[in-house]
Amino acid sequence: MRGSRPVWIATGALCTVCTLLLLAVAGCRDTPEPFEAMDRPGDTSELPRRLTFSVRDDRAPAWSSSGDSILYSGEAFPPPPAPTPQAAPFRVAVTGGIAAPALANRTRQDPGGYLTTPVPGPSGGLLVAELTAILDPDLCPGFGGLPSEAICTEEGLGSIAPELTRMLLRVEEGSQVRTSPLIRFDGRRTLVDSPFGWGITYYPFHGHFTLNDGLVFRPSWSPDGDRVVFSDGLRLLVWDLASGEVDEIPGTGDGVSPAWSPDGEWIAFTRLIRGDSIVGSCQHSFEGTPTCSQLRTVFPLEGTRLELVRPDGTGGRVLWEGDEAAWTPDAQRLVYVEGGQLWVRPISSGAPISVDGTEGARDPAVSPDARFVAFSRLADAGTYDIWVTRLQ
Amino acid sequence: MFHTLGRHRCYGLVIFAFSVSFTSPLAAQSTGRIIGRVVHAESRSALKGATVRLIDFGHTVVTDSAGRFILVGVPPGERAVEVSLLGYRSQRSDDLLIRSGRATDVEVALVPEAVELEGVVAEVERVRLITPEIAATHEVVLGEDLRELPLDAVEEAVELVTGVTDGRFRGGRVGQEIYVLDGVELKNQFEASTQGLGFELPPSALEELEVITGGMGAQYGSALSGVVRYQTRRGDPGGWGGAVNLRTDHVAPEAAFTGFTALGGGVGGPVGLLGRGATVRADLLLQSMHDTDPRSRGLTCLQEGDGDAELDELLREVAASGFGGGEAPHCAFTPRRIPHQQGEKLLGFVRLDRPVGEAATLTGTLLWNRLQRQLYTPEFKYNPTYQLGQRTRGMLGTVALHWNRQRSRRGIHVATRMAAARLDRHLGALDPWTFDDRNTVFDFGLSDYRFLGEDFTHKPPEEQVAAGKPVPGYIEPGGSVGSPYGPAGEGLFSTAGTPEIANWSRTEFLNGEVEAELQTATGHQIRGGIAGRVFRIETYENVEAHDPSAVPILSSFDPATFQAFVEGSLAATDDFTVRVGFRTEGFRTGGAVPSLLQDSILGAGPDDWDVSFMPRVGVSGPIPNGWGTTVFRLNYAHVTQPPDFQYFVDTSIGDSLRTDIRRQGNPDLSFERGASWEFAVSHLLRDERFAVSVVGYRKELNNLVSGNLPIPGFPADQFTTGDFGTVQGIETSFRARLPGLHARLGYAAQWAEGVTSGALEDTLRLREGEGRREFPLAYDRRHAVDLALSLGRAAGQSESRWGVTIIGSAKSGFPIDLRPPQVAGELPVQSVDQVDRFPWTHQVDLRVTRDLGSLPGCAGCRWRAMADVRNVYARDNVIALRRDVRTLGPSVDQVEALAVGQGLREPIPRESERYSALLDRNGDGLIDEDEYSAARIPAALDRLDPSLYFGEAFQLRLGMEVTF
Secondary structure: OOEOOOHHHHHHHHHHHHHHHHHHOOOOOOOOOOOOOOOOOOOOOOOOEEOOOOOOOEEEEEEOOOOOEEEEEEEOOOOOOOOOOOEEEEEEEOOOOOOEEOOOOOOOOOOOOEEEEEEEOOOOOEEEEEEEEOOOOOOOOOOOOOOOEEEEOOOOHHHOOOOOEEEEEEEEEOOEEEEOOOEEOOOEEEOOOOOOOEEEEEOHHHHHHHHHOOOOOOOEEOOOOOEEEEEOOOOEEEEEOOOOOEEEOOOOOOEEEEEEOOOOOOEEEEEEEEOOOEEEEEEEEEOOEEEEEEEEEEOOEEEEEEEEEOOOOOOOEEEEEOEEEEEOOOOOEEEEEEOOEEEEEEOOOOOOEEOOOOOOEEEEEEOOOOOEEEEEEEOOOOOEEEEEEEOO | OEEOOHHHOOOOOOOOOOOOEEOOOOOOOOOEEEEEEEEEOOOOOEOOOOEEEEOOOOEEEEOOOOOEEEEEEEOOEEEEEEEEOOOEEOEEEEEEEEOOOOEEEEEEEEEEOOOOOOOOOOOOOOOOOOOOOOOOEEEEEEHHHHOOOOOOOHHHHHOOOOOEEOOEEOOOOOOOEEEEEOOEEEOOOOOHHHHOOOOOOOHHHEEEEEEEEEOOOOOOOOOOOEEEEEEEOOOOOOOEEEEEEEEEOOOOOHHHOOOEEEEEEEEEEEOHHHOOOOEEEEEEEEEEEOEOOOEOOOOOOOOOOOOOHHHHHHHHHHHHHOHHHOOOOOOOOOOOOOOOEOEEEEEEEEEEEEEEOOOEEEEEEEEEEEEEEEEOOHHHOOOOOOOEEEEEEEEEEEEEEEEEEEOOOEEEEEEEEEEEEEEEEEEEEEOOHHHHOOOOEOOEOOOOOOEOOHHHHOOOHHHHHHHOOOOOOOOOOEOOOOOOOHHHHOOOOOOEOOOOOEEEEEEEEEEEEEEEEEEEOOOOEEEEEEEEEEEEEEEEEEOOOOOOOOOOEEEEEOOEEEEEEEEEEEEOHHHOEEEEEEEEEEEEOOOOOOOOOOOOOOOOOOOOOEEEEEEEEEEEEEOOOOOOOEEEEEEEEEEEEOOOHHHHOOOOEEOOOOOOOEEOOOOOOOOEEEEEEEEEEEEEEOOOOEEEEEEEEEEEEEOOOOOEOOOOOOOOOOOOOOOEEEEEEEEEEEEEEEOOEEEEEEEEEEEEEEEOOOOOOOHHHHHOOOOOOEEEEOOOOOEEEEEEEEEEHHHOOOOOOEEEEEEEEEEOOOEEEOOOOOOOOOOOOOOHHHEEEOOOEEEEEEEEEEEEEEEOOEEEEEEEEEEEEEOOOOOOOEOOOOOOOOOOOOOHHHHHHHHOOOOOOOOEEOOOOOOOOOOOOOOOOEEOHHHHHHHHHHHHHHHOOOHHHEOEOOEEEEEEEEEO
16 A cells, blocks of 8 residues: 555554564564473482493593592504504593593593592692503513513512502693603613623512512602602602702601692601512513513512601601502691502591592592592403592 | 457456467566457457557557557556556556566557446456466565465475475586576576575565576576576555565473574555656564474484484483483483574665656666574584684675667567676684674564674685694684583584684675567567676685784685677467577686685686576477467576586585585586476366476486585596486376466476496486496486465455465485495495485475455454464474485494593592593592593484484464555
């Protein structure tokens, strides 16, 4: 219908009508909702709670500063086509779920090395230990990686065949990476003027490392985030991040698995008890052909004992039998491994209390609110997984 | 008093005081003309010296001694004409319907001033059922009728024409038709065969739509199979008016809801600032759609009966497996609306007309389009972030100068037109911003969809290659979580990553043409014109955009075309019309391809012109000694069209999901040619209110470029431009125009067949008969029935408040070949029995309107309510089948082959991103091989869902329209 009236009158009327109509459909229905994946069950309140199920080792749990997730070291799966195992740090929510890589470019399928014992720093950054496996576990030159058989003169000499490592501590924060000097553990030495071209000494930490799969070098942050204490298997060392220097803590021989107390006063650690040494020779052969001889000295491990020492090496104090101690946030108690389970005990006085549901547990780590403890546990498949339970 | 002219006594419509008819061959002009005679009301003697004036436009002419006159260059639409002569009472008609390219024939009877006559009721029948003087097979839909149809796009109205199905005109392939907008020939010469015209008009902008399927005049160049002619509306110089309407299905029941909202309308009127007689008209259409292509079964999954008995058994086994806990584990996600099909349409059109002096009119138009949508793909349906999408932006501007010279018995009309256009299309992975952060109102946003790396893909290819990185944002598709099948969906569903393709094209052209015609008051006409068009075409494609080493194909060339024609039309005695035309046309590929990084097909030299000459002849008139209401027409035309320019750069382009026609390139880059004959008879019945027409035609298609189905055992995988085929058919239509009822029923039967040959075969030898085998062309739809029925107000019955329009169609299926798996070491068996057909499809659409009178608060406004129903019977029309088994469902072998994955290297633990609790049936936190395999079959079944194999969904849209 035509009209000569001003257009704006008609337009205004139209706008009004249209607006009303639009309001009428204001309950506009949404677009089709895309499928939302429900890949896994949500939070379960059941404790102890298993967080990882991998058929490969997951070890060394550590709490995030917020306490809502746990970092751990997980071996790659499916295994990459590498000659040695690889592992990378991951982060999983304390309620379970997907474990995401904790470091960029370190994926589950391609960790790019063996990175273990992730520990978040007090002021940011993630501390990890990068282990480099030596391909010649028996130190037989020229036959690196090939299977060989050792025939030894003394019983017990051949029971230890560690994959000796070198270690590098790394602190990664974004694109910034700081590394410690290279730490060697091999105990290897060249024998001069001897029919045995090579000699090797097996200290207690070797046996501990091999037989119990212990992460004996475990680094631990000082509360101020300036230093890191760790072990090279024979002693405790402190890496000063500012200077880059690594210094030994006096009086910590055979000290492993250190843990710096939250108040900074103490370092708890495991003292490996040496037994009497055994000395003898071993003849290595490959498919029946002798390849080399070694002179071996083995110090067997007779036990583990928890001790305290101040960072400067003073005030050493023997606590009790146990291993792999972890501090509670108030720096008054330790959670530790003894007799194949976890215990909690005040460092001053008091009886140990077992932590329920931690049979087979290793590597305890206490949550920032002291309510939970994370740990690794041997599963039926013979590998470790990460668990969490309540700390009484 | 107006009367019909005597020379149309046989076919003139029921005329009372004022009547019109159309008398001239078709033309592509954007103006019409009025041919008439002024007589004394009583004596019927001719009146010389009467002044005939076209009100509002200044066209004036004086009758000759025989009382005859002609007015040329009349703008189409309802026009007012006044006839005056000293001593007589002036006569005026305000709603004389003028149609572009046509003559409106009138007889005006003047009454002496001294004579007192009773007033005469002016009943106007403005659309004739048959047009004996027009030597073409065509159908016209007036804009006002078009707007009564329950359609979403103008193109859907074209489908209602007998002989047109699914964009194919009389058995030709898509793209063998041309479009004419206000006289300017438009064709998406780059990729018409895959993308159509590329431009779309708001329905409200149309004055009329005409579809020509046979007997195209010499003016129409690249129309191998048909012409679609749009005539747009101009502003009314008499005052402002317009309409706005809103339709939506958001208020419809869930079963009829697909997420459609459309706001459209237009306004026009005089613009005094631009001079006397200047007018402007603007139209706009905004559409938002949750599902741009709603399918009748929605996002469905395989059901029993979709395949063979073996598949049914497999479905039952899967249901019994317990996986997923439901009865149909392979149907984990089946909303009725298909997700990732969201889209928008923005169409705008502005037209400006301004008289230039007494004899000329300048017209400028601007059309802009933006169509953007997601493209649902089954493999990405579980991807929460990335989807494939396409955006088309078009801008077309035209300027036309029409000059008229009037004499009493003849008129000269010269039109000069310039047009410039740009058509941009981008296909690729959508930037998630598009749906996460883009501002929208009612799902419609003003901003464009964004695509990943769009800017990067427009850099010079050398820079892209030198960058050595993937197209920014593109990620290798894959993912093993996010689907209902967890890791078992790996390789079947891309739940992560992006679609791989990044593709764009830009077509620009500049068109210039001059056309002149001389018309006489007795209906003779001679016309001629020349036109030239230069293109600039750029294309880009990277089919592995996530791969930094992928080399994109970027081509750039400058084709050109020219056309010239001359055509004479003689209106002989007894209404015989003879039309003879001649046309020449040429094209060149145009220039080098400097940026091409990979091989492309470039056959002809870039600067070589390929030229074609073609005669066209048409005769129409009454059957001699017939019953006085029977007319015939006979047409012969030689037609050619340049190949789609995409053949310059593509060697193989998939046509569609359904037919899998492979366009094999055009190594010669030559014209596609054809010759067509048609003979038609039309007959009027019962006071000329009913008409029946029968048309028989035969069309030869040469240099097919593409066409046949690839028949197993025949070397059809490579076509040559020597291939040829034929289409022959019969079309019948029945029309009725009664008070309050308009109806049209059409039936078309056709046979389209062609040879299948290989690159090493001489098809010319085949033409002679030796070894020649013909198969149905891929677009050979044998039977099609169309119905359009208008009742009440929709049929022009203004006293009725209700209007009803029903349109329906029933079509037999396109052919489909069978591709059984080939046995190793054995040649496929040749058999024409391998060709089958898709099932028939049926659809009925309905519009009901109710006039609500004056709009409260706006006395000059009227409003009405409307309801559109699409696919009234909610029929599941099957439009696609699997080629190898000819069913909706796959064979079990196919399912199992797809289900074979890479397997598990080791169990998947719960903390893995690949873990899915659904697969972990025993809840041990690990997915083992057995659990993985159990989910793989339902995942494969889901991947093979037939969602896109169905026609349109049942939909209900409610709306309101206000006119003022």
